[in-house]
Amino acid sequence: MDSEKELFTVSVFSENTVGLLSQVALIYTRRCINIESISASTCSIPGVIKWTITSIATRHAMEKVVLQIEKCIEVLKAFLYTDDEIVYQEVALYKVDTSLLMDEPHLEEIIRNHNARILDINRDFTVIEKTGHYSETTALFEELKRYNLRQFVRSGRVTITKSEREFVSEYIEKQNQRKNGSQQG
Amino acid sequence: MKISGAEGLIKSLICEGVDTVFGYPGGQIIAVYDKLYDYQKEIKHILVRHEQGAIHAAQGYARSTGKVGVVIVTSGPGAANVVTGLGDALMDSTPLVVITGQVASAFLGTDAFQETDVVAITQQLTKWAVQIRRPEDIPSMVARAFYIASSGRPGPVVLDIAKDAQAGFAEWSHRSCNFIRSYNPHPEIPVSDITEIADMLNNAERPMILAGHGVTIANAEQTLMCVAEKGNIPVATTLLGRSNLPFNHPMHKGMLGMHGNLGPNIATNKADVILAVGMRFDDRITGDVKQYAPDAKIIHVDIDPSELNKIVHAYKAIHGDAGQLLTALLPLMKHRDRDEWLKLFKKCEEIEHREVIDPELHPNKQKMNMGEVISIVSEHAPENSICVTDVGQNQMFAARYFGCRSHRAFISSGGLGTMGFGLPAAIGAKIGAPRREVILFVGDGGLQMTIQELGTIMAYDVNVKIVLLNNSFLGNVRQWQELFFQGRYSQTEMTNPDFVRLASAYGIAGENVTVREELEGAINRMFDHKGAYLLNISIDADDMIFPMVPAGGSINTIILNPTTKLSL
Numbered sequence: 001m002d003s004e005k006e007l008f009t010v011s012v013f014s015e016n017t018v019g020l021l022s023q024v025a026l027i028y029t030r031r032c033i034n035i036e037s038i039s040a041s042t043c044s045i046p047g048v049i050k051w052t053i054t055s056i057a058t059r060h061a062m063e064k065v066v067l068q069i070e071k072c073i074e075v076l077k078a079f080l081y082t083d084d085e086i087v088y089q090e091v092a093l094y095k096v097d098t099s100l101l102m103d104e105p106h107l108e109e110i111i112r113n114h115n116a117r118i119l120d121i122n123r124d125f126t127v128i129e130k131t132g133h134y135s136e137t138t139a140l141f142e143e144l145k146r147y148n149l150r151q152f153v154r155s156g157r158v159t160i161t162k163s164e165r166e167f168v169s170e171y172i173e174k175q176n177q178r179k180n181g182s183q184q185g
Numbered sequence: 186m187k188i189s190g191a192e193g194l195i196k197s198l199i200c201e202g203v204d205t206v207f208g209y210p211g212g213q214i215i216a217v218y219d220k221l222y223d224y225q226k227e228i229k230h231i232l233v234r235h236e237q238g239a240i241h242a243a244q245g246y247a248r249s250t251g252k253v254g255v256v257i258v259t260s261g262p263g264a265a266n267v268v269t270g271l272g273d274a275l276m277d278s279t280p281l282v283v284i285t286g287q288v289a290s291a292f293l294g295t296d297a298f299q300e301t302d303v304v305a306i307t308q309q310l311t312k313w314a315v316q317i318r319r320p321e322d323i324p325s326m327v328a329r330a331f332y333i334a335s336s337g338r339p340g341p342v343v344l345d346i347a348k349d350a351q352a353g354f355a356e357w358s359h360r361s362c363n364f365i366r367s368y369n370p371h372p373e374i375p376v377s378d379i380t381e382i383a384d385m386l387n388n389a390e391r392p393m394i395l396a397g398h399g400v401t402i403a404n405a406e407q408t409l410m411c412v413a414e415k416g417n418i419p420v421a422t423t424l425l426g427r428s429n430l431p432f433n434h435p436m437h438k439g440m441l442g443m444h445g446n447l448g449p450n451i452a453t454n455k456a457d458v459i460l461a462v463g464m465r466f467d468d469r470i471t472g473d474v475k476q477y478a479p480d481a482k483i484i485h486v487d488i489d490p491s492e493l494n495k496i497v498h499a500y501k502a503i504h505g506d507a508g509q510l511l512t513a514l515l516p517l518m519k520h521r522d523r524d525e526w527l528k529l530f531k532k533c534e535e536i537e538h539r540e541v542i543d544p545e546l547h548p549n550k551q552k553m554n555m556g557e558v559i560s561i562v563s564e565h566a567p568e569n570s571i572c573v574t575d576v577g578q579n580q581m582f583a584a585r586y587f588g589c590r591s592h593r594a595f596i597s598s599g600g601l602g603t604m605g606f607g608l609p610a611a612i613g614a615k616i617g618a619p620r621r622e623v624i625l626f627v628g629d630g631g632l633q634m635t636i637q638e639l640g641t642i643m644a645y646d647v648n649v650k651i652v653l654l655n656n657s658f659l660g661n662v663r664q665w666q667e668l669f670f671q672g673r674y675s676q677t678e679m680t681n682p683d684f685v686r687l688a689s690a691y692g693i694a695g696e697n698v699t700v701r702e703e704l705e706g707a708i709n710r711m712f713d714h715k716g717a718y719l720l721n722i723s724i725d726a727d728d729m730i731f732p733m734v735p736a737g738g739s740i741n742t743i744i745l746n747p748t749t750k751l752s753l
């Protein structure tokens with residue numbers, strides 16, 4: 001068994017029901033695995049919520065976590081990924097003083113170099129947005145730190161798989177066949 | 186026509202085939218009890234003496250019948266009192282629907298009188314837990330609850346119903362549930378897997394079947410027997426799978442695990458192919474996993490995919506139903522001579538008889554042993570008896586020395602090991618199977634954990650035979666103290682009441698048995714008596730359950746008796 005800990009991403013597809021979050025969170029808690037980031041949103045399948053949870057643990061532990069998550073009645077499917085199997089992004093927002101933007105010639109250059117953009121600006125402060133991998137949003141953070149950064153926040157990860165097949169759609173398709181079968185028989 | 190949520194609940198229960206419920210009323214469930222009053226013909230309510238008794242009784246009922254056990258309790262303390270039973274039922278895959286009253290939805294989250302967050306507390310101990318706040322949701326939620334509790338790997342479900350949902354009115358119509366998009370309890374086992382498993386078993390020189398509770402739940406005991414006979418393959422059973430094969434069937438080689446039989450435990454570590462079906466490799470079975478079944482290709486079949494590769498790595502992990510697998514395997518099985526292999530079991534049996542069983546059954550001392558008592562009760566018990574146990578030495582001795590000869594004949598708290606399970610579970614088992622003799626083996630510690638249920642026996646005239654194996658100690662803990670803590674009996678000696686007089690206060694017949702000469706007569710009187718009976722049998726506190734694989738140890742560390750370790 002490989003006991004190396006690494007960063008894993010779990011994608012969970014579930015119904016939109018009350019209480020599921022605490023159930024899933026407890027699966028991590030029980031194994032003393034820290035959730036590094038979490039995000040949830042609707043996805044391309046009507047009524048289905050997709051969650052993306054990252055954590056650092058062994059593959060062995062994560063495989064069990066995924067099976068336990070799938071065991072929740074309202075969960076359709078859960079998948080375990082390493083970074084090479086997915087396309088993923090995070091969004092970070094940075095708040096700086098607008099006066100600095102005016103006074104510091106480097107600031108604009110930094111924003112440009114990092115492919116970030118200005119989201120909101122007023123007399124007092126400016127909000128900068130950067131989309132990218134963790135390391136990229138962190139790199140911008142490190143640079144802005146020097147300029148009296150007032151706030152910094154980063155979203156949970158969102159992911160799309162690189163696989164050819166869409167396993168959740170296939171699962172729902174199969175389940176619908178079962179449904180029709182069970183209603184005829 | 187609109188009816189109240191409470192009435193809708195009861196009508197939906199009836200639609201799901203419920204005719205018996207176990208419960209205890211209270212302020213937040215009183216509307217349901219009021220309606221039960223109108224439906225006494227359709228639903229028999231068993232009023233227990235404590236909510237823990239209600240849920241263990243429902244477990245006993247579910248396990249003797251295969252049906253869903255139903256519990257009704259009030260909010261707060263009532264709900265909290267069923268928590269142990271939920272954990273027990275989850276571990277032991279027992280189908281239950283537990284209905285808890287809840288404060289009115291407007292009061293939720295306000296620390297109202299008798300409010301507890303039941304869904305939050307029970308989420309980790311149930312297969313599904315949900316709160317209902319509107320009367321119109323009751324029929325569909327009840328239907329879902331029964332579907333989830335009884336399908337796939339069965340388990341307990343909680344419906345937490347707010348007071349206003351019980352009191353409010355709504356149109357009612359009930360449709361049973363047989364589909365939930367996010368849930369698939371009927372995995373298909375591919376034909377190619379079946380043929381591969383059959384080939385592996387047929388070609389194996391030293392194959393073995395480990396048959397667990399899943400076989401019982403799938404009602405596949407008969408098929409298991411045919412597979413074992415046709416393939417000439419020895420079978421070992423887990424604690425909860427003890428009645429998968431008649432105890433005296435030539436292919437049934439005994440029990441696995443910490444206090445299991447020598448043959449099955451030793452053979453596990455010599456087998457070349459192991460078919461593990463409907464069992465989950467509990468640590469009380471494997472001991473040290475690293476040294477477990479080193480030579481075997483393990484085929485693990487379970488309806489719960491999260492059990493596969495959880496503890497032991499399976500050569501073939503099959504997500505599927507035990508019954509479906511065995512039925513599909515049967516026509517493919519081929520007889521093969523395995524005399525050498527089967528001789529191993531014979532040899533182990535001889536050693537075990539010499540070192541463990543004979544001294545247990547025929548001691549040359551005055552005081553009685555648990556094993557000898559259970560074995561004599563077993564000889565006198567009708568063939569279709571159900572053996573219920575509590576937890577501790579009484580449980581392990583019953584598992585070893587009671588000879589189960591029929592379907593669903595062994596009921597015990599396996600995964601959680603809940604003391605106090607036995608008495609209420611026996612009551613529920615008897616109510617579920619009134620024509621079968623129900624015999625409870627219980628210790629003096631465990632009996633006192635739910636002894637108030639003698640009141641339920643009295644009230645409903647429940648004919649259970651209570652065999653109290655009274656060693657005036659928390660025997661199982663004492664044994665560990667004896668073996669591993671230099672005989673320092675810290676807090677394990679019990680000062681006990683006069684149990685026979687106590688039973689008699691409840692109108693239950695009984696007698697004390699203090700010497701061996703009285704035993705057989707007393708057992709006969711117990712079985713001849715029409716109604717519940719309590720035998721309070723004095724047991725030698727020094728009697729210990731063997732063989733024993735110390736926790737976390739391997740098969741090589743089996744202790745045969747206080748002075749003999751197994752040397753192979």
Ligand SMILES: Cc1ncc(C[n+]2csc(CCOP(=O)(O)OP(=O)(O)O)c2C)c(N)n1
Pocket residue numbers: 575576577578579580602603604605627628629630631632654656658659660661662
């Ligand atoms: C509710 C609960 N508390 C504690 C234990 C730990 N425990 C396991 S066996 C045992 C002793 C049981 O004693 P008794 O009921 O007299 O049965 P015996 O072992 O003597 O047959 C104890 C305390 C338990 N299993 N369940």
